[in-house]
Amino acid sequence: MTTARVVSLSELGSADVIKLIDKELPSPAKGEVQIRQTAIGFNFIDVYQRSGVYPLDLPTGLGHEAVGVVKALGEGVSNFKIGDRVMYINAGIGAYASARNVPADKLVPVPDQISDEVAAAVFFKAMTAQYLVQKTYQVKxxxxxxxxxxxxxxxxxxxxxxxxxxxxxxxxxxxxxxxxxxxxxxxxxxxxxxxxxxxxxxxxxxxxxxxxxxxxxxxxxxxxxxxxxxxxxxxxxxxxxxxxxxxxxxxxxxxxxxxxxxxxPSVFPHNATPALLQENARAVFDAIAKGYVKVQIGAKFSLEQAADVHRAAEGRKVSGAIIMIP
The missing domain is CATH 3.40.50.720 (NAD(P)-binding Rossmann-like Domain)
Known part of the structure; x- marks a missing residue:
């Protein structure tokens, strides 16, 4: 068993509802990978969900995006190995955590040239920009x-x-x-x-x-x-x-x-299948390599400061991406 530090909400409302708890994490199930998370991305949808604009079933975690290192493999997982750097944006709510079990088909390998912090800062946002400029309207x-x-x-x-x-x-x-x-x-x-x-x-x-x-x-x-x-x-x-x-x-x-x-439009339907996720991720990595996508990390917080992250975002106090370090 691994003990993970996770954000858990028992009610929706202001940033004050964000609480951290210790949670026992079981071994990964069939088709899952256990990740020690190294950087967590903040996205404004987290505020919408925490506040109840987009209601969630309670109790719930928060967050859609994180980067980490594979620590354990569930039965049948062959496309990753222990020590791989991976990230996700669509593995279900609960990315605000120090460790997590995630379905392997929701994971994308992190290219060597991209740091954990940059990946957490950019991936969800770049995947959003990708469908907007390439699919919703093809900018020319x-x-x-x-x-x-x-x-x-x-x-x-x-x-x-x-x-x-x-x-x-x-x-x-x-x-x-x-x-x-x-x-x-x-x-x-x-x-x-x-x-x-x-x-x-x-x-x-x-x-x-x-x-x-x-x-x-x-x-x-x-x-x-x-x-x-x-x-x-x-x-x-x-x-x-x-x-x-x-x-x-x-x-x-x-x-x-x-x-x-x-x-x-929204990002999740555009990445609803493993094939779409991998295809769109390749488009994002290509855009980063070409210099089309640049990253400005506006602020870094600890996971324990998750409520402060939401207050800063709602107060429009930060330009650029916000990340949390577990």
Whole structure:
């Protein structure tokens, strides 16, 4: 038996509901791998789930993404060996832990050139950016792309990847303190979506043109403006809700604003099978190798500081990715 330190929630609510407990971890079952986790990724979906925006069955753990070292193999596992470095994003909730048993078919090997901390900081976010720029809308040279929350973990990767593909990228941020991070990520122009005239500022930044695609993870505060920033027959990809759920609209609005395409994608359906997971992971590793995906670790916390991680994220106090070290 291995004793693991894990986050356990008995209720949903503020960051105060996050508690750490010791849990006895059994030997890995058939098809499973036991991992000693070395770095844990934070993603804003963790906040949505902890707060009840995306309700979970209780009691529950938290977290979707971690990196670690294989410590034990369950029966029938032949594609990994003890000592391998591995990571996952879709092995079920419970990544906030020092050790964990994970189905082997949910694991991806970590390339030698990528450190544990970088892998934890980038993988979930890069897999999100991957489906957005390659599948939801295939970004190409000459496109105008609007990326909301461009100083955040996903936003920085998304902006940089779109720029590397030849797009003109406008990023939004929620405060002037994040302008530099968004600019450094690859944005050609940066605007503050908290200002009432941000839509006009966007159109000014593009020389009077609108976006072929808008990537909106902010939702409540930006969604209606996102529709106004989208060119006829353009795409609005609503993939998060950092400020709250997007306002409900009548479908006819999409017609009146230019026959727009509106979609609400997410990372898990895009990686629902082992084959898809491996294929998309290869695309991400290729993008990293080409320099399309760059990583800025904005803050590191211990696992015992998990509640502080959530407070910092909700308070928009960190630019870039947040990781935890067990």
């Amino acid at each position: 040279a000459g496109d105008i792309v609007l990326v909301h929350a461009a100083a955040g973990g996903v936003g920085q990767i998304l902006a940089g990847w779109a720029k590397a593909l030849g797009a003109f990228v406008v990023g939004t941020v929620g405060s002037p303190t994040k302008f530099a991070a968004a600019k450094e990520a690859g944005c050609d122009a940066v605007i503050d979506y908290s200002k009432p005239n941000w839509v006009e500022e966007f159109i000014k930044a593009t020389g009077g043109k609108k976006a072929n695609v808008v990537y909106d993870s902010v939702a409540k505060d930006t969604f209606l403006g996102s529709l106004d920033c989208t060119a006829p027959f353009g795409t609005v990809a609503l993939f998060g809700g950092a400020s709250g759920p997007a306002p409900e609209i009548q479908p006819e609005i999409l017609n009146k604003k230019g026959c727009l395409f509106l979609t609400r």
